[in-house]
Amino acid sequence: xxxxxxxxxxxxxxxxxxxxxxxxxxxxxxxxxxxxxxxxxxxxxxxxxxxxxxxxxxxxxxxxxxxxxxxxxxxxxxxxxxxxxxxxxxxxxxxxxxxxxxxxxxxxxxxxxxxxxxxxxxxxxxxxxxxxxxxxxxxxxxxxxxxxxxxxxxxxxxxxxxxxxxxxxxxxxxxxxxxxxxxxxxxxxxxxxxxxxxxxxxxxxxxxxxxxxxxxxxxxxxxxxxxxxxxxxxxxxxxxxxxxxxxxxxxxxxxxxxxxxxxxxxxxxxxxxxxxxxxxxxxxxxxxxxxxxxxxxxxxxxxxxxxxxxxxxxxxxxxxxxxxxxxxxxxxxxxxxxxxxxxxxxxxxxxxxxxxxxxxxxxxxx
Amino acid sequence: xxxxxxxxxxxxxxxxxxxxxxxxxxxxxxxxxxxxxxxxxxxxxxxxxxxxxxxxxxxxxxxxxxxxxxxxxxxxxxxxxxxxxxxxxxxxxxxxxxxxxxxxxxxxxxxxxxxxxxxxxxxxxxxxxxxxxxxxxxxxxxxxxxxxxxxxxxxxxxxxxxxxxxxxxxxxxxxxxxxxxxxxxxxxxxxxxxxxxxxxxxxxxxxxxxxxxxxxxxxxxxxxxxxxxxxxxxxxxxxxx
Numbered sequence: 001x002x003x004x005x006x007x008x009x010x011x012x013x014x015x016x017x018x019x020x021x022x023x024x025x026x027x028x029x030x031x032x033x034x035x036x037x038x039x040x041x042x043x044x045x046x047x048x049x050x051x052x053x054x055x056x057x058x059x060x061x062x063x064x065x066x067x068x069x070x071x072x073x074x075x076x077x078x079x080x081x082x083x084x085x086x087x088x089x090x091x092x093x094x095x096x097x098x099x100x101x102x103x104x105x106x107x108x109x110x111x112x113x114x115x116x117x118x119x120x121x122x123x124x125x126x127x128x129x130x131x132x133x134x135x136x137x138x139x140x141x142x143x144x145x146x147x148x149x150x151x152x153x154x155x156x157x158x159x160x161x162x163x164x165x166x167x168x169x170x171x172x173x174x175x176x177x178x179x180x181x182x183x184x185x186x187x188x189x190x191x192x193x194x195x196x197x198x199x200x201x202x203x204x205x206x207x208x209x210x211x212x213x214x215x216x217x218x219x220x221x222x223x224x225x226x227x228x229x230x231x232x233x234x235x236x237x238x239x240x241x242x243x244x245x246x247x248x249x250x251x252x253x254x255x256x257x258x259x260x261x262x263x264x265x266x267x268x269x270x271x272x273x274x275x276x277x278x279x280x281x282x283x284x285x286x287x288x289x290x291x292x293x294x295x296x297x298x299x300x301x302x303x304x305x306x307x308x309x310x311x312x313x314x315x316x317x318x319x320x321x322x323x324x325x326x327x328x329x330x331x332x333x334x335x336x337x338x339x340x341x342x343x344x345x346x347x348x349x350x351x352x353x354x355x356x357x358x359x360x361x362x363x364x365x366x
Numbered sequence: 367x368x369x370x371x372x373x374x375x376x377x378x379x380x381x382x383x384x385x386x387x388x389x390x391x392x393x394x395x396x397x398x399x400x401x402x403x404x405x406x407x408x409x410x411x412x413x414x415x416x417x418x419x420x421x422x423x424x425x426x427x428x429x430x431x432x433x434x435x436x437x438x439x440x441x442x443x444x445x446x447x448x449x450x451x452x453x454x455x456x457x458x459x460x461x462x463x464x465x466x467x468x469x470x471x472x473x474x475x476x477x478x479x480x481x482x483x484x485x486x487x488x489x490x491x492x493x494x495x496x497x498x499x500x501x502x503x504x505x506x507x508x509x510x511x512x513x514x515x516x517x518x519x520x521x522x523x524x525x526x527x528x529x530x531x532x533x534x535x536x537x538x539x540x541x542x543x544x545x546x547x548x549x550x551x552x553x554x555x556x557x558x559x560x561x562x563x564x565x566x567x568x569x570x571x572x573x574x575x576x577x578x579x580x581x582x583x584x585x586x587x588x589x590x591x592x593x594x595x596x597x598x599x600x601x602x603x604x605x606x607x
């Protein structure tokens with residue numbers, strides 16, 4: 001037991017004396033959360049648009065006021081002709097143009113088809129989609145409120161459950177937490193073991209009376225502790241800077257975090273049995289873990305819209321299940337019973353990785 | 367008085383698939399002896415050392431080191447040996463003292479013993495000024511002497527030195543050999559591999575490995591007589607052919 005503490009204290013010295021490690025450990029989580037939270041966003045505020053009002057009656061005025069008052073749009077320009085639409089787009093001033101057709105008010109009152117055309121700049125398809133959806137909702141609302149007979153007398157009301165304001169940060173906090181935990185656990189562990197091999201100290205450790213099990217555990221425990229600290233940092237940022245809700249139970253959350261960290265640590269050990277240098281370990285972790293995690297876990301791109309083959313592959317990533325779990329706990333207040341399947345998947349994957357790692361270790365030690 | 371044998375190897379063999387790295391080697395090493403283990407690159411020296419230090423199992427044959435079977439009693443074997451590789455294997459981001467503390471600690475030394483050993487090493491090597499310096503900032507020649515002192519910090523019965531003098535200058539090598547002599551006088555058996563044939567001449571007995579087998583074994587004088595040579599260089603060249 002004493003030798004174990006000697007080993008762990010040495011590991012902490014390595015960690016605290018290496019500036020690069022410290023930056024990755026404590027700087028990166030904060031930078032990533034802030035970056036994703038503020039810079040990369042799918043929300044719209046004050047999207048600049050232009051209006052071409054061909055009726056210029058009181059109803060078309062009201063519609064414009066309603067659009068401007070929604071807070072999502074800013075009417076940059078009032079156009080006079082169709083020609084000017086193209087011009088406005090090409091100067092980059094606007095994202096969208098609304099054309100209100102002839103005799104708008106008259107047609108509305110008499111129950112004819114009142115025409116509104118939305119022209120969006122689809123060179124940025126995501127934004128174009130989102131803002132035209134927003135605008136359509138406003139127009140629908142407007143027709144309902146005017147109390148006129150609209151041909152489609154349906155009032156569709158959409159409610160965004162669990163994330164009523166459609167805040168993208170709710171998506172990014174769990175995603176960033178997943179990536180950071182993966183990075184710290186898997187990459188750092190594999191690098192530190194590869195470093196011992198590179199420097200030749202691993203040989204000395206193997207010749208010493210330290211059991212391989214103690215060496216492994218001594219490498220894993222410090223990073224487990226740091227990962228938990230990182231998870232807490234990210235959580236606090238999410239809660240207090242981005243006002244993310246936390247509806248579920250903290251003990252459950254931290255149990256799941258520990259489970260995920262464990263699976264990443266084992267992945268790191270597996271990589272380290274394959275990599276003999278720090279560079280290989282780093283590249284292996286980047287290519288083998290980071291990219292699939294970012295691209296396939298559902299962090300940025302929804303899994304359900306991927307080709308089938310990629311969906312199958314994504315099932316193999318603990319990260320995919322972990323993101324679902326975190327979101328369920330934090331946003332929906334889910335208990336263990338509703339995330340049992342996802343948890344079981346992580347346990348299963350961890351178990352398989354564990355068996356693989358032990359086998360690889362045995363082959364190396366012979 | 368019967369001389370105590372600390373290493374006994376009998377027909378020790380290791381194969382990797384069809385390749386036989388170590389081919390039925392038999393030898394023994396006496397307590398306090400400096401035993402030179404020579405051979406060209408790829409002759410099987412490293413594989414043999416791995417088996418004797420308990421990190422690689424043998425394919426056939428037996429060996430005991432410090433009285434413990436290399437396959438069955440590895441843990442106790444490991445407590446009784448020291449090891450130093452050609453990389454000098456100290457932690458660069460730890461200080462001299464911290465390295466001694468760590469290696470002493472993993473061999474189960476208590477704090478008082480570690481403090482005593484640290485004092486001895488610092489005094490013996492004249493390191494008072496750099497005891498709190500990071501190893502990364504210490505010159506190579508010093509690192510090598512420190513690595514040796516650390517390898518025997520737990521007073522092992524045997525210390526294995528795997529090409530301990532590669533890359534250091536002749537004067538430092540000479541000083542290093544003085545440390546080896548001192549350790550041997552204190553009863554530590556030294557098992558050393560080297561590329562330098564002149565160093566072989568410092569050993570009590572020398573074995574020469576060629577293609578996995580021990581082709582020659584004896585004291586310097588015995589080998590010179592047997593192979594009608596004037597130096598180990600000549601012996602080596604004759605055998606390696």
